[in-house]
Amino acid sequence: MKILLTGGAGYVGSACLRWLLHHGHDPIAYDNLVEGNVAAVPDASNRLIVGDIAESDCLAQVLREHRIEVVMHFAALASVPDSIADPESYYRANVLGTKSVLDAMRTAGVRKILFSSTAATYGFHSEMPLREDSPQLPETPYGTTKLAAEWLIKDYTRAYGLGYTLLRYFNASGADFDGEHGEDRRHESHLIPLIFQVALGRREKLLIFGGDYPTSDGTCVRDYVHTEDLAQAHQLAAESVEPGMGRTYNMGSGTGVTVLEVLRACEEAVGRPIPHEIVGRRSGDPGVLIASPEKIVRELGWSPRFSDIREIVLTAWKWHQRHPRGYRQDGT
Ligand SMILES: NC(=O)c1ccc[n+]([C@@H]2O[C@H](COP(=O)([O-])OP(=O)(O)OC[C@H]3O[C@@H](n4cnc5c(N)ncnc54)[C@H](O)[C@@H]3O)[C@@H](O)[C@H]2O)c1
Incomplete structure (x- = not known):
């Protein structure tokens, strides 16, 4: 299939692009490079189009010229703290940006879309694991904008016959096994790359937000899913989505790990202690988020390979060792 990946030069998008290439599809990335990296896209001169999703006419032309059958919409701003500080940018990129992608699809006659949504749309819950029908009560502009994008996609599907x-x-x-693909953004806020940036001397210490949550060691619990497993799910979803159809799946391992447990796994990978400090809670962070992945396993036959955080961080550490200053050699 000819597949266009908005945000395809970003962390998850480029992992999916690589996977699709290796599994018989013909993917191209469309990315404004605000966070993404040219070097993350294999054969970038042919497979990366630099453009903004806000430019709906331009995107429609790309969809038509490349005879795109499926859009995978990854492009978004995706930092919880930044969304609280600057909601306007988040509504523009994540809500108006998604509308612009949907309008381009209508113009070009593309009728299938996969959307990267997030556990942040669920908000605070005391019962875990979360299922797809758990109430969506987002607590931050990042979560509300991604939920609004879900609504847009559902409404467009009903009215205009998308799937x-x-x-x-x-x-x-995580990162791929050959050490060629990893996680590297200009403004990093994700735990594992931050830990390895400390290990590599690019940051003084890791700040851990909150040590008084009702969890085994007081730090937040999250559910880590490897990008190769995410990529496999995107392939299965793309091969089975049809116009008129609407489906929603949680993408997690079903296992919760605390921040300190991730840190210990990283220290084990690196072979030495990593400086860190526990500071106050950060607004908008639920104490625990764990997925039930049961629905996608049952319906699409998804079979994730990674379930152990130690294995996941080992793949990430391998990439960080090979690219100690990231994709952009100056480390900015
Ligand atoms: N990383 C996670 O753990 C996680 C969790 C839940 C959901 N998600 C969602 O998955 C998607 C991908 O996340 P990621 O971690 O790869 O983030 P990322 O920042 O690495 O990738 C996003 C990409 O989108 C591009 N982009 C942003 N705005 C754009 C615009 N207006 N036009 C064109 N391109 C634009 C960026 O340059 C970047 O390459 C996002 O939609 C995010 O909300 C990610």
Whole structure:
């Protein structure tokens, strides 16, 4: 299939692009490079189009010229603290940006979309694991904008005959086995790359937000899912989505790990202690987020390979060792 990946030069998008290439599809990335990396896209001169999803006419032309059958919509701003400080940018990128993608699809006659949604749309819950029908009560502009994008996609599907699959990721993590693809953004806020940046001397210490949550060691619990497993799910979803159809799946391992447990796994990988400090809670952070992945396993036959955080961080550490200053050699 000819597949266009908005945000395809970003962390998850480029992992999916690589996977699709290796599994017989013909993917291209469309990315404004605000966070993404040219070097993350294999054969970038042919497979990366630099553009903004806000430019709906331009995107429609790309969809037509490349005879795209499926859009995978990864492009978004995705930092919880930044969304609280600057909601306007988040509504523009995540809500108006998604509308612009949907309008381009209508113009070009593309009728299938996969959307990268998030566990942040669920908000605070005391019962775990979360199922797809758990109430969505987002607590931050990041979560509300991603939920609004879900609504847009559902409404467009009903009215204009699209077909969609919403994939609600929990914590995407890891790197590929050959050490060529990893996690590297200009403004990093994700735990595992931050830990390895400390290990590599690019940061003084890791700040852990909150040590008084009602969890085994007081730090937040999250569910980590490897990008290769996410990529496999995108392939399965793309091969089975049809116009008129709407499906939603949680993308997690079903296992919760605390921040300190992730840190210990990283220290084990690196072979030495990593400086850190526990500070106050950060607004908008639920204490625990764990997925039930049962629905996608049952319906699409998804079979994740990674379930152990130690294995996941080992793949990430391998990439960070090979690229100690990230994709952009100056480390900015
Ligand atoms: N990483 C996670 O743990 C996680 C968890 C839940 C959901 N998600 C969702 O998955 C998607 C991908 O996340 P990621 O971690 O790869 O983030 P990322 O920041 O690495 O990738 C996003 C990409 O989108 C591009 N982009 C942003 N705005 C754009 C615009 N207006 N036009 C064109 N391109 C634009 C960026 O340059 C970047 O390459 C996002 O939609 C995010 O909300 C990620």
